[in-house]
Amino acid sequence: MENFVAEIHDLFKTCSCGNHHNDIPIETIMAENGALNKVASFLAEKSFGSPKIVADSNTMTAAGDKLTELLNSAGLAVTSCEVTPDENGDVVADEKALVQVLLETGRNSDCMIAVGSGTIHDITRFCSATLNIPFISIPTAPSVDGFTSLGAPLIVRGVKKTFQMTSPIAVFADIDVLKKAPKEMIAAGVGDMIAKYTSLADWKFERYAADVPYCELSAELTQLALDECVANIEKIAKAEDEGITILIESLIKSGIAMLVFGQSHPASGGEHHLSHYWEMDLLKNNRPQVLHGAKVGVTTILLSSIYKSEFLNELDNILENGEIQEKHGKVLANLRENKDKVKEILEAIPDPESTKRLIENLGGPVLPNELGISDSLVHDSLKHAHHLRDRYTVLKFLNVVLQTEYDFAAKA
Ligand SMILES: [Zn+2]
Ligand SMILES: [Zn+2]
Structure with missing residues (x-):
């Protein structure tokens, strides 16, 4: 390097x-x-x-x-x-x-x-x-x-x-x-990398929904680091020199994308907000902590599924829904104007099952209950974690815009 x-x-x-x-x-x-x-x-x-x-x-x-x-x-x-x-x-x-x-x-x-x-x-x-x-x-x-x-x-x-x-x-x-x-820390590192699937999607979505600052180069640098990590997952799983070098370099590059941009947008989206919510709950209840990367790996799988099934599949209906248009005209107009790009962003998120397999390859957790996170905490976090940061993620959109029309968290 x-x-x-x-x-x-x-x-x-x-x-x-x-x-x-x-x-x-x-x-x-x-x-x-x-x-x-x-x-x-x-x-x-x-x-x-x-x-x-x-x-x-x-x-x-x-x-x-x-x-x-x-x-x-x-x-x-x-x-x-x-x-x-x-x-x-x-x-x-x-x-x-x-x-x-x-x-x-x-x-x-x-x-x-x-x-x-x-x-x-x-x-x-x-x-x-x-x-x-x-x-x-x-x-x-x-x-x-x-x-x-x-x-x-x-x-x-x-x-x-x-x-x-x-x-x-x-x-x-x-x-x-x-x-x-420890093996679980290596799996956690991969978890923090695959979190870029949804963090990049959230940042790109935000750019259209709320016109937030966006930098193509920072996004690309993050994406490259993610791709390198995923392409070498077998080597990383072996924990030999080459795989570990690739993983730490990916993590360093992702960190540098944040450093250059000056904010965490490229590397942290709704999946990180869910993880922060869980972490605060564990602390509040005096329970032992869970590795950051283990949490965001699980929340990425969870959100990938919601973003694709609850949002992508419903996108056309949502954008044409008169009631929503009335209440959230500006956001909806922005999204309608960029509908094809928004679709592309959501389609680019890999199928949650394949992301699951990546983490399983490393022996890492893929479900909230493997981390001791209860269904009710998952439900609460899906409803409230977007309040933790001032970001217009898909997670926030689903809560703010669709709160009455679709009770998405109930289906998670
Ligand atoms: Zn992270
Ligand atoms: Zn730039």
Whole structure:
């Protein structure tokens, strides 16, 4: 991935979408065996002498201890902060974890190193932005696409909200570490990638329904990353070097699409809102957390089916329905004007059964009850999750526009 950032940077210079695009402040992205050994020389080059490693007990064992040793022997004054889990044993990016890391990092560190999966990165991203020191990303599992993005989804007073903070200045993805990640985390990474089927559909739909900012290049970059991941699913399932490299690179690319666009639109749609709703419910009821990618894999399958059966099949009737036109004239007019494109968007979502098989190949969950999510929570989330974000997804359309005419959630 050495030239990737420069290539993307040049590519987006030619983008004519009219939206502002962020520069990519990531100086190095390494996805290779032994990448951990390259961190010390990068820090020395940047004149960082007092890095703070942020990890949890698992990721400390997976890579944090070895990195500490490497940095110590390079003469760096490295210290670490092991984030304390909650009473269920989960590390959660909430007020408690954020304050712990802020206090333990203090003013004596000149950079932070996130050693872990998504949550450790979210916590570090927030603390790095707050303390105004850069951070370096060391993923320990190919489980989410958030490593390289700006957004930190944080739980504040029980509500999950994404804050646009800062991206890492370097990523060292050590394939030797990543391929030892638990199988369910690899399946979760694929889940977060296949979520792009519905997130891209939602973003493209929104563009026509509500005229939201849209960038073809960011969408294409995300789609390419998704296609690469899906085309190599057998290799990924084997968890050997090549497959794991492809998966982490796909996740990194998806994160960069969000980073350049400055918002999560390419990578997060209704399927993520459902997942956030479930996560908040688990927290509220003091139940153990479920991997982000496992949840969005399941919600993508669920929404694929609803988007195709409840929406695509009914689209003509909906657009011609006089009662709906009366109440939601503007949205309906926009959609009627772009009916063929809207159809294309929905048709492009793969059949949910084939998406199911992808996840099953990896031994991942495909149904809500495999995650301990009850039918009533599924029903509630389909009705209410769209309130969590100000986005005009198909999920929102189905609720706001069709609420009385079609009780779609009841059929899910
Ligand atoms: Zn995600
Ligand atoms: Zn653009």
